[in-house]
Amino acid sequence: xxxxxxxxxxxxxxxxxxxxPLFITVVASFNSNDILTFPIEGFSLKWYxxxxxxxxxxxxxxxxxxxxxxxxxxxxFGVPVAYGLAKYNDKFTNRIKNIFFSPILIPGIVLSYSLxxxxxxxxxxxxxxxxxxxxxxxxxxxILFPYTIRVIGGAFDKFDFLIEDAATSLGASKxxxxxxxxxxxxxxAIVSASVLSFITSFNNxxxxxxxxxxxxxxxxxxxxxxxxxxxxxxxxxxxxxxLFITIGITFLIEKTLGLNNYxx
Amino acid sequence: MARLQLNDLKVSYDGKVNILxxxxxxxxxxxxxxxxxxxxxxxxxxxxxxAGFLDTRGGKILIDDEDYSKTPINKxxxxxxxxxxxxxxxxxxxxxxxxxxxxxxxxxxxxxxQVLDILExxxxxxxxxxxxxxxxxxxxxxxxxxxxLVISPKLLLLDEPLSxxxxxxxxxxxxxxxxxxxxxxxxxxxxxxxxxxxxxxxDKVAIMNNGKIEQYDTPENIYSSPNSIFVADFVGFKNLLxxxxxxxxxxxxxxxxxxxxxxVENPKKIAIRPQNIAVAQKGESLIEGHIKVRTYLGDSYQYxxxxxxxxxxxxxxxxxxxxxxxxxxxNFPESEICVLTD
Numbered sequence: 301x302x303x304x305x306x307x308x309x310x311x312x313x314x315x316x317x318x319x320x321p322l323f324i325t326v327v328a329s330f331n332s333n334d335i336l337t338f339p340i341e342g343f344s345l346k347w348y349x350x351x352x353x354x355x356x357x358x359x360x361x362x363x364x365x366x367x368x369x370x371x372x373x374x375x376x377f378g379v380p381v382a383y384g385l386a387k388y389n390d391k392f393t394n395r396i397k398n399i400f401f402s403p404i405l406i407p408g409i410v411l412s413y414s415l416x417x418x419x420x421x422x423x424x425x426x427x428x429x430x431x432x433x434x435x436x437x438x439x440x441x442x443i444l445f446p447y448t449i450r451v452i453g454g455a456f457d458k459f460d461f462l463i464e465d466a467a468t469s470l471g472a473s474k475x476x477x478x479x480x481x482x483x484x485x486x487x488x489a490i491v492s493a494s495v496l497s498f499i500t501s502f503n504n505x506x507x508x509x510x511x512x513x514x515x516x517x518x519x520x521x522x523x524x525x526x527x528x529x530x531x532x533x534x535x536x537x538x539x540x541x542x543l544f545i546t547i548g549i550t551f552l553i554e555k556t557l558g559l560n561n562y563x564x
Numbered sequence: 565m566a567r568l569q570l571n572d573l574k575v576s577y578d579g580k581v582n583i584l585x586x587x588x589x590x591x592x593x594x595x596x597x598x599x600x601x602x603x604x605x606x607x608x609x610x611x612x613x614x615a616g617f618l619d620t621r622g623g624k625i626l627i628d629d630e631d632y633s634k635t636p637i638n639k640x641x642x643x644x645x646x647x648x649x650x651x652x653x654x655x656x657x658x659x660x661x662x663x664x665x666x667x668x669x670x671x672x673x674x675x676x677x678q679v680l681d682i683l684e685x686x687x688x689x690x691x692x693x694x695x696x697x698x699x700x701x702x703x704x705x706x707x708x709x710x711x712x713l714v715i716s717p718k719l720l721l722l723d724e725p726l727s728x729x730x731x732x733x734x735x736x737x738x739x740x741x742x743x744x745x746x747x748x749x750x751x752x753x754x755x756x757x758x759x760x761x762x763x764x765x766x767d768k769v770a771i772m773n774n775g776k777i778e779q780y781d782t783p784e785n786i787y788s789s790p791n792s793i794f795v796a797d798f799v800g801f802k803n804l805l806x807x808x809x810x811x812x813x814x815x816x817x818x819x820x821x822x823x824x825x826x827x828v829e830n831p832k833k834i835a836i837r838p839q840n841i842a843v844a845q846k847g848e849s850l851i852e853g854h855i856k857v858r859t860y861l862g863d864s865y866q867y868x869x870x871x872x873x874x875x876x877x878x879x880x881x882x883x884x885x886x887x888x889x890x891x892x893x894x895n896f897p898e899s900e901i902c903v904l905t906d
Contacts, residue, residue, distance in 0.1 A: 465617055466650040466708075468637045470664035470715060480663070484654035 322543065329536035336533055347537035356538055359519035362433070366518060367501040370440035371494050377441075378448030378493070383482070385449070386456035397449075404446045408506030415439050416510035432513030439507050444497040451496060455489035495553065499546075566627045566718045566751050567593045568614075573633075574622035575613045583609045584775050587623065591768075594749040596742070598762035601772035602798070607755045610772070611721050614753065616640055627718055640719075643712030643750070647724040649704040651696035657683070657707050658692040664715040682710045685744065702733045709741065713748055720745065720752040726761060734758075738765050759799060763787065771795050793833055793904050801835035801902060802877040815903070819872040821850055825901040833904045838866060838879040840900035849893035851876060855886055867892065 324338060332342030350356075381400065385393050403411065415435065423429045467477045483490070505520045512521050519542075523535045573587035583606050591597045599607045612618045614625055616637035625633045632640055651660050658679060665675045683689045686706040696704055705725060712720060722741065726734045742765040745752050756762045762769055763783040770780040771794075779786055779795045790796040797804060807815040813827035815834060825834060853871030860866075864881045869892055878894060886892060 460648050460650050462646045462648055462650040463652060465615075465637075466644065466646060466711075467652070467663075469615060469640070469642055469644040470711070471638045471641070471667040472663075473638060476667060481652045481654060485652070487654075 325536050325539050326543075328533050329540045331533045331536075334532050336531055336536070347533045348541075350534045351537040351541050355522060356519065359517055359522040362436075362516055363502050363518040363520070366433070366437050366440055367498045369437050370444050370501050371497040373437075374441050374444040374448045374497055375452075375490065375493065378445060379452055379483075379486075379490070382449045382452040382456055386453055386459065387461050400449050401446045403442050408443065408504065409509060411442065412439065412507045412510040415442075419511070432511065432516035436508060436511050436516055436518070439511055440501045440504065443504065443507050444501055447496050447500060448493045451493040452486065452489050455486040459485070491553070495549075567591065568719060568751055568753075569626040569629075570610075570614070570623065571626060572623035573610075573613060573620055573625065575609055575618055576621050577618075579621075582621070582775070584613065587775070587777070589770060589777065589780065591751055591753070594751055595767040596745050596752040596754060596765060598754040598756055598766040598769045599772055600756055600759060600762045600769055600798075603757060605772045606775040607757075607772050608723060609775075611723050611753060611755050614719070615642055615644055615721055641715065641717055642719045642721055643715060643717030644721045645705075645708045645712050645723065645725045647727050649696070649701075649708040649728075651704055651707055651711070653696055656693050656695055657688060657699070660696070660707055661711045661714050664711065668715065678714055682714045685747070686710045686740065701729050702737060705729065705737055706740070709744060713744060713750070716748070717750060720750045722752065722754045724755055724757070726756070726758070734761065741765065771798060773798075789902060790835070790904070792906055793835075796833075796835040796902060796904055800837055802838050803836045803841070804833045804904075805835075805873055807831055807834050807903075817850075817873060819851075823850065823896055823901065824898050825903050828903040828905060830905050831903045832906060834896075835902040835904055836896050836900055838877045839864070840897065841876070841878040842895045842897055843878070843880050843882070844893040844895050849895055851894040853892060853894070855888050855890050855892055858885065858888055860885075869894065 327340060328336055328338055329347055330343050330345070331337060331340040332344035332346070333340065385397055385400075415438070419430055419435055463481060464477055467481055472480065502518075503520060504518075505524060508518050508521055512518060519538075523538055526532075527535050568589070568591040570587055570589040573584055574582050575584040575587075576582045587610065589597075589610075599610055601607045609618065613620055616632075616635065620633045623633070624631045652663065655663065661683060662675055662679045665678060670678070680689065680692075683692055686709060688703060688706050688710065691699065691703060691707075696707070699707065708725070725741065726737055729737060738761055741754075754762060754766065763786075766783055768780060769783050769786055771778045771786065773794050779791045786795065787799060790799055790801065793804060806818050807823075809828075809831055810816045810822060813824055814822055815825060815831060816822050817834075823834070851869070851871045851873055853869040853876065855867045856870045856875070857868040858865060859868075861879065864879045865885055866877065866879050867886065869876045869878060871894075876894065878892075
């Protein structure tokens with residue numbers, strides 16, 4: 301087949317558009333200067349040292365913990381909900397489905413503000429200050445839930461629900477069916493939903509913006525504040541570290557499970 | 565090995581309208597009984613109620629005089645084969661079949677022997693390590709059958725098991741089902757809408773309509789003497805004609821002519837199959853009409869005849885085809901007429 305020259309150039313331009321900003325970041329992270337400049341003035345690794353400072357590490361830990369917990373909890377609630385929605389697929393469940401998907405449509409910052417008001421209300425009326433970490437996690441569960449239901453639901457769309465009847469008739473209890481057949485059948489979807497949820501949570505700023513607090517500030521918020529405060533290449537170095545962690549994880553999953561199997 | 569009796573069974577989906585009401589069926593030990601009927605007649609409801617997937621609102625499901633209507637599904641020990649096969653997608657053929665035994669905590673060596681034995685019988689032994697997604701429809705069906713039978717069920721329930729297979733495979737599989745059912749002597753209910761399928765392998769057939777059994781008899785008896793207009797129509801008596809009784813075994817048709825048949829009180833209609841109508845060459849005939857439509861059936865021709873009795877369908881094995889518009893004379897042989905009261 302003859303390659304179209306225009307198409308080749310077009311594809312290359314789109315690729316350039318997607319990758320070039322990252323390239324700048326990688327280069328900027330090696331700058332020896334104290335302010336972000338491009339091109340860089342001298343080569344240095346000092347920002348990488350700052351990338352592993354206690355402030356970033358604690359932010360990373362918070363983001364990691366929130367991400368993992370929110371992902372697990374949204375799966376625990378999401379799998380049964382997705383099963384129910386797929387099994388009893390009618391007008392009523394379709395309406396409920398829309399409600400479950402609504403957190404995607406509501407701007408994160410609105411959701412964040414609403415939850416912040418709830419926190420203030422509870423603090424005032426019940427004189428109970430809920431821990432910020434806990435509130436942050438609740439907020440993240442809300443935004444992850446639609447993704448979980450969507451991905452897990454995709455796996456159930458092709459699921460033959462008579463399989464449950466077949467298992468029961470062979471003597472399986474509900475628990476047997478769930479552990480031996482249901483969960484193993486949707487493992488790829490569970491992995492897929494977990495990765496998607498974790499990344500969504502880890503990257504999120506809008507939902508965290510009104511809810512973080514002392515000892516519960518996620519990494520993206522710290523990065524944002526540092527850009528505002530210092531404007532030095534430190535954040536660029538953190539970004540590059542995150543970039544490589546993500547590439548590493550993707551590579552690992554690709555090797556062990558095959559990324560193409562996701563959501564199928 | 566068991567006798568199944570359904571006594572006054574009541575089943576309802578919404579708690580108001582009963583899909584099944586005062587439903588009775590008695591299946592002798594080790595027999596294969598088919599429930600045949602058009603879609604929506606309640607045959608699958610019957611099976612799901614017996615299996616326990618639907619709660620009964622009344623009546624009893626007796627197996628050797630023990631009531632099972634309140635027993636949880638997973639304690640009933642019935643083998644079920646579904647139309648969609650419903651194999652476990654995460655398990656291999658071997659694991660699918662072994663699952664029931666595993667739940668029953670059958671020791672590993674014994675389990676293995678039983679599973680391999682039954683896979684041998686259904687000729688699936690060489691596929692034992694495959695996943696269901698890599699099997700054809702017929703192969704999946706064999707696995708589903710093996711999985712249902714390996715637990716030595718009290719009852720085997722087959723829900724339209726052959727509907728998703730092509731014609732040739734269907735004939736092969738129904739022989740397989742009959743073979744297995746006889747080998748293990750398991751009391752079996754087969755749900756189907758395919759008359760040929762059920763007549764060929766059943767000991768008895770229950771014809772259902774609107775949640776009721778219209779006739780429960782051997783395939784031969786149903787085929788030759790249906791007891792209602794619905795059954796006659798369903799089993800291929802395409803010609804149903806109004807009659808009035810005028811004497812002992814003598815009936816008058818709507819065109820004024822009289823025919824002889826078995827004597828029945830309060831007859832409504834007579835029924836006759838297309839292949840049992842005789843074509844008269846000359847002389848007196850019961851019906852005279854013109855051919856409207858001709859269809860070639862392979863071993864015979866089928867004609868739709870426009871007559872003074874309405875449309876009559878007749879099959880002839882004559883090699884010479886008549887043409888549309890030709891006049892044809894027909895007689896109903898006395899022995900082939902079935903007189904129906906309702």
